[in-house]
Amino acid sequence: xxxxxQDILTALQTMGSERSRDFSKIERMxxxxxxxxxxxxxxxxxxxxxxxxxxxxxxxINYVYEGSCINQIEGKSLQMxxxxxxxxxxxxxxxxxxxxxxxxxxxxxRTPFFIKNxxxxxxxxxxxxxxxCKAGNKSYYKYLMCRGKEVFDVIAQLVKEEHExxxxxxxxxxxxxxxxxxxxxxEGGGMVLSDVRGVSSSSMVDILQYVYANFADVTLSELSEKxxxxxxxxxxxxxxxxxxxxxDTLLEIRMDYAKTYLIETDKKIAEIARLLGYESVEYFQxxxxxxxxVTPLSFRMKNR
Numbered sequence: 606x607x608x609x610x611q612d613i614l615t616a617l618q619t620m621g622s623e624r625s626r627d628f629s630k631i632e633r634m635x636x637x638x639x640x641x642x643x644x645x646x647x648x649x650x651x652x653x654x655x656x657x658x659x660x661x662x663x664x665x666i667n668y669v670y671e672g673s674c675i676n677q678i679e680g681k682s683l684q685m686x687x688x689x690x691x692x693x694x695x696x697x698x699x700x701x702x703x704x705x706x707x708x709x710x711x712x713x714x715r716t717p718f719f720i721k722n723x724x725x726x727x728x729x730x731x732x733x734x735x736x737x738c739k740a741g742n743k744s745y746y747k748y749l750m751c752r753g754k755e756v757f758d759v760i761a762q763l764v765k766e767e768h769e770x771x772x773x774x775x776x777x778x779x780x781x782x783x784x785x786x787x788x789x790x791x792e793g794g795g796m797v798l799s800d801v802r803g804v805s806s807s808s809m810v811d812i813l814q815y816v817y818a819n820f821a822d823v824t825l826s827e828l829s830e831k832x833x834x835x836x837x838x839x840x841x842x843x844x845x846x847x848x849x850x851x852x853d854t855l856l857e858i859r860m861d862y863a864k865t866y867l868i869e870t871d872k873k874i875a876e877i878a879r880l881l882g883y884e885s886v887e888y889f890q891x892x893x894x895x896x897x898x899v900t901p902l903s904f905r906m907k908n909r
Contacts, residue, residue: 672707690753732796821882
């Protein structure tokens, strides 16, 4: 048993974390997995760093293998310790922090695979059943947290398969994940279901992607024309699904890119302002200082 546990710890250490300089608020499965036939993917969450606030087009499960973490979900802080696991529905905005002594495993599941196989499953705990059965609906529960100690060995096997990549590893991972859901449906305890529901809109993913691709000059009118919604409807979509207005979302995106340009490039402040879509460098400097509390130049000097 001791040797087996050491093998798993080795796999966790070598499996690696998914770190990225892509600050898009919407992540797609293809960012992590190039193989379109791979429905289940595991990676380590970066430790000792606050992951940027984001959502995704896949189901995500955070499992605390060792230590603890804090998951911030749309304003609600969830404290997680060893053995806890959190199911997060696509479209739910969140961020995770874990210290460098903790190991948090991320399990990513393609949405079609999840919905096809688990939305009709029966469970002893009504919270799990509600989360699963609503997963394919327009009105879904944003998250479900539970004690996952009962599936510790299944998680370990999933990690091992991801690490070794043996023959038929993808099929094995699908089978193991299905076994994990079935075991939780029988034995899982301490279920905490989101008290807030989300309203699904596949268009929101595409709208956010478009905003990221055109953040320098995108407008509500442009989004309205491209996606065939009224300006008022798109404004409501932003407020309901991101918790922020279109204007605030666009400002946050521009400031994220401003930080990256200032820290990682030698571009002049005026050039950065132009790339971000500001008409004048003075206006950019005022917006930056109002957002971060320091001027762009001070920010660059401090963070370099």
